[in-house]
Amino acid sequence: MTLKEGRVTNVGPNPDHPGSKGAFCVKGIRALPELTYSENRIKSPMRRVGERGSGNWEEIPWDEALDEIVDRLLEVRAKHGPESLVGAVSSAFFSRGAMVSLLMRSLGSPNWMMNQDLCGGCRALSDRIMGLGIVGGEDVDDTKCALIVGRNPSAADPVQWMALKRAKAKGAKIIVIDPARTPAAEIADIWMRPRPGTDVALGLALIHVIIEENLYDHDFVDAWTRGFDELKARAAEFPPARAAELTGVAVEDIIATARIYADGPSSFVSGHGIDAFSNGVQTFRAFHCLVAITGNVDRPGGNIRVKRPRGFRNYIDILHDPNFALPQEVAERTLGADQFPLWAGPKGWQTSAHNPTVLDAILTGNPHPVRAMYVSGVNIAVTYPDTQKVMAALKSLDFLSVASHMMTPTSELADIVLPKTTGLEEEEVSLEPSAHIVCYTNPVIEPQNEARSDFDFTTDLARRLESRGINTRKYFPWESKQEFNEYLLGDEIDWKAFKENGWAPFEFKLGNFEEAGFKTPSGKIELWSETLNDLGIDPLPNYVPPRPETADAQTREAYPLVLITGAREKTYHHSRYRDQAWARKVSPFPLLQVHPDTAATSGLSEGDWVAVETPGIDGRCKLKVSVTEETGPGTVRTGMGWWLPEAPGPERGALDININVALSYDGPWDPVTGSADTRGLPCRVTLIPEAEFPMRETA
Numbered sequence: 001m002t003l004k005e006g007r008v009t010n011v012g013p014n015p016d017h018p019g020s021k022g023a024f025c026v027k028g029i030r031a032l033p034e035l036t037y038s039e040n041r042i043k044s045p046m047r048r049v050g051e052r053g054s055g056n057w058e059e060i061p062w063d064e065a066l067d068e069i070v071d072r073l074l075e076v077r078a079k080h081g082p083e084s085l086v087g088a089v090s091s092a093f094f095s096r097g098a099m100v101s102l103l104m105r106s107l108g109s110p111n112w113m114m115n116q117d118l119c120g121g122c123r124a125l126s127d128r129i130m131g132l133g134i135v136g137g138e139d140v141d142d143t144k145c146a147l148i149v150g151r152n153p154s155a156a157d158p159v160q161w162m163a164l165k166r167a168k169a170k171g172a173k174i175i176v177i178d179p180a181r182t183p184a185a186e187i188a189d190i191w192m193r194p195r196p197g198t199d200v201a202l203g204l205a206l207i208h209v210i211i212e213e214n215l216y217d218h219d220f221v222d223a224w225t226r227g228f229d230e231l232k233a234r235a236a237e238f239p240p241a242r243a244a245e246l247t248g249v250a251v252e253d254i255i256a257t258a259r260i261y262a263d264g265p266s267s268f269v270s271g272h273g274i275d276a277f278s279n280g281v282q283t284f285r286a287f288h289c290l291v292a293i294t295g296n297v298d299r300p301g302g303n304i305r306v307k308r309p310r311g312f313r314n315y316i317d318i319l320h321d322p323n324f325a326l327p328q329e330v331a332e333r334t335l336g337a338d339q340f341p342l343w344a345g346p347k348g349w350q351t352s353a354h355n356p357t358v359l360d361a362i363l364t365g366n367p368h369p370v371r372a373m374y375v376s377g378v379n380i381a382v383t384y385p386d387t388q389k390v391m392a393a394l395k396s397l398d399f400l401s402v403a404s405h406m407m408t409p410t411s412e413l414a415d416i417v418l419p420k421t422t423g424l425e426e427e428e429v430s431l432e433p434s435a436h437i438v439c440y441t442n443p444v445i446e447p448q449n450e451a452r453s454d455f456d457f458t459t460d461l462a463r464r465l466e467s468r469g470i471n472t473r474k475y476f477p478w479e480s481k482q483e484f485n486e487y488l489l490g491d492e493i494d495w496k497a498f499k500e501n502g503w504a505p506f507e508f509k510l511g512n513f514e515e516a517g518f519k520t521p522s523g524k525i526e527l528w529s530e531t532l533n534d535l536g537i538d539p540l541p542n543y544v545p546p547r548p549e550t551a552d553a554q555t556r557e558a559y560p561l562v563l564i565t566g567a568r569e570k571t572y573h574h575s576r577y578r579d580q581a582w583a584r585k586v587s588p589f590p591l592l593q594v595h596p597d598t599a600a601t602s603g604l605s606e607g608d609w610v611a612v613e614t615p616g617i618d619g620r621c622k623l624k625v626s627v628t629e630e631t632g633p634g635t636v637r638t639g640m641g642w643w644l645p646e647a648p649g650p651e652r653g654a655l656d657i658n659i660n661v662a663l664s665y666d667g668p669w670d671p672v673t674g675s676a677d678t679r680g681l682p683c684r685v686t687l688i689p690e691a692e693f694p695m696r697e698t699a
């Protein structure tokens with residue numbers, strides 16, 4: 001950061017940083033300072049005046065805003081019980097996640113939503129069920145083979161992308177599995193283009209070849225895994241020829257990949273493309289079994305188990321710590337815990353709720369009323385599927401408060417809005433698993449206007465609740481953010497040196513399985529999962545045909561194409577930065593990628609405005625056609641997060657150009673995570689008349 005007279009004038013990369021090694025994201029360099037000094041930032045707490053969503057606000061002091069939130073939450077609680085309160089946040093990877101959950105617990109509610117069912121939840125649960133502990137630990141720098149599955153690192157992760165290019169330059173093989181020809185596919189030695197949602201068959205076929213050709217790591221399998229014979233039997237059902245048929249990939253590519261990958265050391269680089277769909281956990285299980293049987297666990301060039309400094313706690317640990325727990329019988333009533341116990345509730349991954357179950361409870365009062373919501377750091381009116389339903393749910397609440405940087409389609413529906421500090425204005429501690437360091441975010445400037453940090457105002461709310469006779473101390477024992485951060489950091493790292501450097505390395509060992517163990521019933525990596533078996537779920541990775549293939553003939557005819565959503569754009573972070581002129585100049589329109597052959601057969605041309613629809617939901621999303629070979633024939637691909645800050649509220653375009661308008665959140669759901677499909681869906685694309693165009697041509 002370059003500062004002049006207390007103002008950030010420049011943000012640049014840091015080649016000395018052991019995590020980034022000088023790689024940077026344009027959003028960090030450009031969008032973050034622009035957001036911080038933006039005229040569009042929420043300057044002060046605000047109270048709605050007039051109808052919900054009418055866009056009329058009055059600025060009020062913090063004291064008044066927080067007192068009103070406390071009053072209103074307690075009112076709803078008195079009338080409908082503690083469980084009628086729900087929190088919403090993006091995840092528990094940042095302090096705000098823990099804050100939202102702890103606030104709800106203070107009030108006696110186990111219910112809080114996060115968007116990980118739409119993000120990395122299937123990967124995390126597969127990893128956890130098998131006892132691997134490798135999420136985020138790809139050792140790309142030392143690898144001989146990077147197997148990139150459903151990941152587009154050039155757009156989504158510049159640090160990883162630079163590492164992959166370095167590895168390639170040093171002679172590592174790059175293998176990509178992606179229906180789209182991404183920049184990673186362009187530099188790949190082998191690129192396989194499966195039909196969306198079929199990857200599990202590929203994973204099982206790779207295992208098949210590796211076992212058949214005796215290329216697996218016998219010692220590792222014998223010492224540290226359980227269920228190899230069962231996995232072998234399952235993989236035997238997936239010879240390359242069958243997988244080729246199921247996925248559309250060439251037999252030779254499967255065999256060549258298996259041999260290169262088994263040679264290793266190999267690193268499995270996974271992404272969102274095989275996550276967040278109704279067979280996401282089993283898909284990840286297949287690839288995680290591949291990692292395990294080849295011994296690529298916790299060895300250089302493979303997938304490293306997450307290490308941490310002595311005593312270090314992350315935000316999720318707090319949520320699982322008995323000191324911060326709700327009584328068992330209350331925790332068990334988390335919405336969705338009965339159906340998805342490994343996801344929601346006390347035994348669940350992050351203890352959060354199942355979002356679609358919460359939305360239904362809001363709208364129907366079943367299994368009990370949910371009447372008030374506290375939202376911080378998530379824009380659910382854009383980023384959850386079924387935007388109409390989400391907005392109807394938000395509109396129906398008795399009380400909604402939203403903390404954010406800017407007004408969004410979510411905060412437009414609030415009763416109280418709180419202004420949030422940006423990353424330039426607040427302190428944060430985080431673990432960087434792939435670099436084995438803890439990172440420090442230094443608050444380089446004072447908060448603009450009235451902005452405050454999540455820790456600060458949530459703790460303030462907790463103290464106000466305490467003065468009303470509610471014991472929140474148990475959940476909020478820290479007096480300051482610094483005290484909280486020191487609590488997280490543990491005893492190995494010297495706080496002072498850590499703050500000065502901006503990061504701290506720590507001692508760690510590789511391959512210390514004896515000492516570290518595997519957190520499964522058997523204490524080994526479970527290729528065959530006892531945990532899943534006990535829940536009546538297939539204990540082995542299984543193939544489930546994707547939605548377009550299981551649809552009935554009528555649906556197939558009406559929805560002849562396959563839709564992928566979520567392709568990341570360098571300029572935007574989900575729904576963020578949509579008001580920034582530079583970003584809109586680079587990426588002015590919500591695009592739908594269409595292959596030239598599909599364009600020809602469907603009568604579509606470059607620049608056409610179209611409506612995209614999927615079965616089981618009324619909404620239509622308007623997108624602009626981009627004819628490109630980046631996507632395959634029959635598969636159309638789009639991004640996510642589109643809305644227009646300048647459009648009329650409260651929707652601001654979120655019912656028009658946001659792909660989630662055209663997606664259902666009602667299932668089918670992954671049996672473990674409850675994830676709904678956001679890709680691999682049957683869809684239809686129709687031209688729309690000029691009168692319905694959602695935006696002017698010159699943005």
Ligand SMILES: Nc1nc2c(c(=O)[nH]1)N[C@H]1C(S)=C(S)[C@@H](COP(=O)(O)OP(=O)(O)OC[C@H]3O[C@@H](n4cnc5c(=O)[nH]c(N)nc54)[C@H](O)[C@@H]3O)O[C@H]1N2
Pocket residue numbers: 119120149150151152153155156157177178179180182194195196197198199270271272273274564565566567568569570571572573574637679680
């Ligand atoms: N610039 C930018 N960077 C971001 C974000 C952002 O919004 N903007 N968001 C961040 C977040 S939270 C996330 S979760 C990550 C997501 O980033 P990634 O993990 O890279 O995920 P996506 O871009 O959704 O998809 C990756 C690839 O999966 C492919 N894919 C789609 N369906 C399938 C399939 O069935 N099989 C296979 N094998 N591949 C498939 C897509 O074509 C795409 O190329 O990005 C992070 N980085």
Ligand SMILES: Nc1nc2c(c(=O)[nH]1)N[C@H]1C(S)=C(S)[C@@H](COP(=O)(O)OP(=O)(O)OC[C@H]3O[C@@H](n4cnc5c(=O)[nH]c(N)nc54)[C@H](O)[C@@H]3O)O[C@H]1N2
Pocket residue numbers: 090096115118119120272375376377378379380383384385403404405406408420421454565566567573574575576639640641659660663678
């Ligand atoms: N169809 C479809 N839907 C998807 C996806 C997809 O691929 N396809 N991707 C999914 C994925 S992977 C993800 S991660 C989600 C992302 O979903 P969201 O997390 O909702 O996405 P963002 O746009 O990043 O919204 C974050 C909001 O929080 C505010 N904010 C940022 N930092 C803070 C903070 O520190 N405190 C507070 N209080 N507010 C803050 C921002 O101003 C912004 O309004 O979307 C999911 N939705």
Ligand SMILES: [Mo]
Pocket residue numbers: 118119120
């Ligand atoms: Mo995500």
